[in-house]
Amino acid sequence: MTQQHFDVVIAGGAAIGSATAYFLTAAPDFTGSVAVIEADSSYRHSATALSAASIRHQFSTPENIRMSLFGTQFLRQFKQVMTVDGDCPDLAFHEGGYLFLATAPGLATLRQNHAMQSSxxxxxxxxxxxxxxSRYPWLNTDDLAGGALGLSGEGWLDAYGMMQGMRRKALSQGAAYLNQRVVGLDHAAGHIRGVLLADGGRISCGAVVNAAGTGAAELALAAGITLPVHARKRSIFYVQCPRTLPGCxxxxxxxxxxxRPEGQGYIMGVAPPADQDPDARDYDVQHTLFDEILWPTLAARVPAFEALRCSRSWAGHYDMNVFDQNLILGLHPAIDNLYFANGLSGHxxxxxxxxxxxxSELITTGTFQTLDLSRLGWGRILNQQPIIERNVV
Incomplete structure (x- = not known):
C-alpha cells in the first residue's frame, strides 16, 4: 500500500466539493495538489442530484442573499467558464423566479426581507x-396579503449537469478524483496529518475540507468535533395536471x-412537521406526507391541482444544521487545517x-477576500448565538 500526499484533500465530491476543487485549481496563487475523495462516483444519491434544482435570492440572511447572487452570476457564465475541449453541459437555466406568498401575519416579515434583498x-x-x-389567475388569493416575486436571477436548472461541469473542469485543471470513502482522520496536537480510507489506505495532507454532506458530522467526530448537522429526508413528487398554469x-x-413547472408537469414538496422529521438515511418516499399535507394544501392554493396525478416521486436528504439552519464555514479553533462547509439545509x-x-480564498490566503462570510463560522455555534434564516424551504 503506497502512501500518497496531497496539499488539499476534499472529503466529498458533489456540488460543494467540486466547486472547491474548481476554484482552488483555478486560483493563480495556488500551486498545490488537490484530491477529491468521493465514494459515489455516480452521484445518484447526492443531495444535488435529488434536489429541486433551483436557485433563489429570497433569503432573510445577508450572507445567503449574497452567496446566491453570486450563484446566479456563475450560472450565467457557466458555459464560457466551464468549457473543456470545446464541450460544456447546457444547464437549461430558466429564470422563472420564486414567488413567496404571505398571509396577513407574515406580511411584515415579507416586506422586511424584501427591503434587505433589494438593498x-x-x-x-x-x-x-x-x-x-391579475398575474396568476389560476392562484387562489382569498387568504393572501401579498407576495414577493423574483423578476430575474431566480429559477431552476440542471443541477446534476452543473455539478458534473464543475467536476470536469476541476479535473482538467489538475484535481485528482478518488473513488473512495474517508472513514477517519489522523490527527494530533490540533492538526490533521492525513485521512484514512475505507480500503485501509492513508493519504497525508496539508489541509482537509469537510464537504461530506450528510456524512459531515461523522467525519467531524473523527477529529473530536461535534457538528450539529443531521440528515433529514425530503420527498419530491412529480405530478401532471389537466390544466396548464401560465407563467408559473x-x-x-x-x-x-x-x-414549480418541470417538463409537461410540476414538481412539488413540503417539509414534514417538526415532530415527524427524524434523522433518516433511507430513500423511502413519504407518500403519506403527499396525501395528508402536500396535495390538500396545494389544491387549496391552486384549484386545478385537485385533479393532479402523481406519476413519480423520489427522496433525498438535507444536511440540516439543527442549530440555526445556516452554513457552517471555515476552521474550527480546535484544528488548524480542517475546513468545514456543512449544514446547508437545502441551499x-x-x-x-x-x-x-x-x-479557496481561506485556504490560499487565510481570509475571505471577495465576500465576508466570517459570521457563518464556528464562533456563533460555540458561543450559542444562532443566525436565524427565516426562509428555509
Whole structure:
C-alpha cells in the first residue's frame, strides 16, 4: 500500500466539493495538489442530484442573499467558464423566479426581507393580492396579503449537469478524483496529518475540507468535533395536471409547501412537521406526507391541482444544521487545517459556487477576500448565538 500526499484533500465530491476543487485549481496563487475523495462516483444519491434544482435570492440572511447572487452570476457564465475541449453541459437555466406568498401575519416579515434583498441588489417585486390575481389567475388569493416575486436571477436548472461541469473542469485543471470513502482522520496536537480510507489506505495532507454532506458530522467526530448537522429526508413528487398554469414560477405557499413547472408537469414538496422529521438515511418516499399535507394544501392554493396525478416521486436528504439552519464555514479553533462547509439545509447547490470560492480564498490566503462570510463560522455555534434564516424551504 503506497502512501500518497496531497496539499488539499476534499472529503466529498458533489456540488460543494467540486466547486472547491474548481476554484482552488483555478486560483493563480495556488500551486498545490488537490484530491477529491468521493465514494459515489455516480452521484445518484447526492443531495444535488435529488434536489429541486433551483436557485433563489429570497433569503432573510445577508450572507445567503449574497452567496446566491453570486450563484446566479456563475450560472450565467457557466458555459464560457466551464468549457473543456470545446464541450460544456447546457444547464437549461430558466429564470422563472420564486414567488413567496404571505398571509396577513407574515406580511411584515415579507416586506422586511424584501427591503434587505433589494438593498443587496436582488431583483424582487412586492405584489398585493390584486396584482397576484391579475398575474396568476389560476392562484387562489382569498387568504393572501401579498407576495414577493423574483423578476430575474431566480429559477431552476440542471443541477446534476452543473455539478458534473464543475467536476470536469476541476479535473482538467489538475484535481485528482478518488473513488473512495474517508472513514477517519489522523490527527494530533490540533492538526490533521492525513485521512484514512475505507480500503485501509492513508493519504497525508496539508489541509482537509469537510464537504461530506450528510456524512459531515461523522467525519467531524473523527477529529473530536461535534457538528450539529443531521440528515433529514425530503420527498419530491412529480405530478401532471389537466390544466396548464401560465407563467408559473416556483411558488412557496405560506406554510412552506412549494411547486414549480418541470417538463409537461410540476414538481412539488413540503417539509414534514417538526415532530415527524427524524434523522433518516433511507430513500423511502413519504407518500403519506403527499396525501395528508402536500396535495390538500396545494389544491387549496391552486384549484386545478385537485385533479393532479402523481406519476413519480423520489427522496433525498438535507444536511440540516439543527442549530440555526445556516452554513457552517471555515476552521474550527480546535484544528488548524480542517475546513468545514456543512449544514446547508437545502441551499447547497445554489450556494456551492460562492462556498467553493470562499474556501479557496481561506485556504490560499487565510481570509475571505471577495465576500465576508466570517459570521457563518464556528464562533456563533460555540458561543450559542444562532443566525436565524427565516426562509428555509
Amino acid at each position: 443587496l441588489g436582488a431583483d424582487i417585486a412586492l405584489l398585493d393580492p390584486a396584482q397576484l390575481k 414560477p416556483m411558488v412557496i405557499d405560506p406554510g412552506g409547501a412549494y411547486f 447547497g447547490m445554489q450556494q456551492a459556487p460562492a462556498i467553493g470560492r470562499a474556501l
